[in-house]
Amino acid sequence: AGAFLSVRDLYVHFDTEDGTVKAVDGLSFDLERGQTLGIVGESGSGKSVTNLSILGLHNPRTTEVSGEILLDGQELTGAREKTLESLRGNKMAMIFQDPLTALSPYYTVGRQIGEPYRKHRGASKRETRERTIEMLDKVGIPNAKQRVDDYPHQFSGGMRQRAMIAMALICDPDLLIADEPTTALDVTVQAQILDLLKDLQQEFGSAIVFITHDLGVIANVADDILVMYGGRAVERGSVREVLRAPQHPYTWGLLSSMPRLGGDVNEALSPIHGTPPSLLSPPPGCAFHPRCGFVDEVAGGLSCSADRPVLPAGRGAACHLTAEQQSTFFIEQIKPR
Numbered sequence: 363a364g365a366f367l368s369v370r371d372l373y374v375h376f377d378t379e380d381g382t383v384k385a386v387d388g389l390s391f392d393l394e395r396g397q398t399l400g401i402v403g404e405s406g407s408g409k410s411v412t413n414l415s416i417l418g419l420h421n422p423r424t425t426e427v428s429g430e431i432l433l434d435g436q437e438l439t440g441a442r443e444k445t446l447e448s449l450r451g452n453k454m455a456m457i458f459q460d461p462l463t464a465l466s467p468y469y470t471v472g473r474q475i476g477e478p479y480r481k482h483r484g485a486s487k488r489e490t491r492e493r494t495i496e497m498l499d500k501v502g503i504p505n506a507k508q509r510v511d512d513y514p515h516q517f518s519g520g521m522r523q524r525a526m527i528a529m530a531l532i533c534d535p536d537l538l539i540a541d542e543p544t545t546a547l548d549v550t551v552q553a554q555i556l557d558l559l560k561d562l563q564q565e566f567g568s569a570i571v572f573i574t575h576d577l578g579v580i581a582n583v584a585d586d587i588l589v590m591y592g593g594r595a596v597e598r599g600s601v602r603e604v605l606r607a608p609q610h611p612y613t614w615g616l617l618s619s620m621p622r623l624g625g626d627v628n629e630a631l632s633p634i635h636g637t638p639p640s641l642l643s644p645p646p647g648c649a650f651h652p653r654c655g656f657v658d659e660v661a662g663g664l665s666c667s668a669d670r671p672v673l674p675a676g677r678g679a680a681c682h683l684t685a686e687q688q689s690t691f692f693i694e695q696i697k698p699r
């Protein structure tokens with residue numbers, strides 16, 4: 363049997379006035395129940411678009427999605443809107459970066475949290491209220507019985523994010539997609555929310571796709587990491603593997619911009635300089651080559667600007683450097699002493 367969530371050769375292309383944007387360009391990954399996959403990359407790497415296409419939230423008139431997304435054996439890429447609607451907020455749920463855009467100022471927090479439960483479970487008003495209070499309690503909102511009737515503006519930023527988590531989990535989803543859920547919060551609250559997510563995952567057993575630009579956050583929550591660049595996955599492995607012995611020069615750049623390592627890194631070698639690739643006309647070969655400090659090291663007749671490196675299945679990186687070069691360069695030039 364396949365993985366609980368299985369994404370195979372996913373392409374998400376959309377038309378703009380300037381041409382076709384290849385937001386996701388051939389992406390594959392697996393995720394099991396109770397596991398967290400961290401997808402990390404800069405903005406424009408395709409990570410958020412991936413999440414939207416899993417949920418079926420892209421615009422079908424301008425967006426072309428191909429490949430396979432199987433959730434518990436059910437095909438999502440070709441699914442009807444009605445099917446997707448019955449899954450969203452129910453079997454799969456999402457937490458976004460900014461709860462203020464997701465919560466309406468006109469309705470009480472409780473009413474909004476309870477909405478998916480009424481809709482998908484056909485629960486009565488009283489049942490929904492009880493369940494909502496229970497969820498507010500679970501996510502650590504004090505005096506849930508009173509706060510359920512508050513409006514979003516009466517909640518702090520951290521409490522609003524907790525409310526969003528309560529809403530996402532109210533139907534006990536099998537898959538939770540969290541897109542930069544803590545980015546807008548201060549560090550202390552961020553740590554609390556991450557702890558809360560981990561605890562709730564234990565309780566609910568959901569599979570979580572955690573999307574972020576911050577490798578430090580991933581280190582705290584994920585089991586596996588997928589690094590995305592220019593709409594493609596460039597490295598994958600367990601958190602331990604990727605953080606201890608990252609193989610792709612782009613991952614080195616992400617690592618070196620983590621605060622704990624930042625001070626020790628040789629600036630000239632940090633491959634994070636420059637801008638992310640255009641998704642309209644991505645660079646040929648390795649999309650990272652215009653920013654990479656190691657193009658001249660590649661041997662064996664391979665060219666970074668002409669030959670596209672392939673990401674192997676399982677642990678690995680899409681890079682023409684040999685495994686030996688990757689570990690040597692990382693240890694000698696990138697890793698802080």
Ligand code: SF4
Binds near residue numbers: 611612649655660
């Ligand atoms: Fe750098 Fe070449 Fe590896 Fe791409 S394939 S990351 S350009 S060394």
Ligand code: MG
Binds near residue numbers: 405409410
């Ligand atoms: Mg994004």
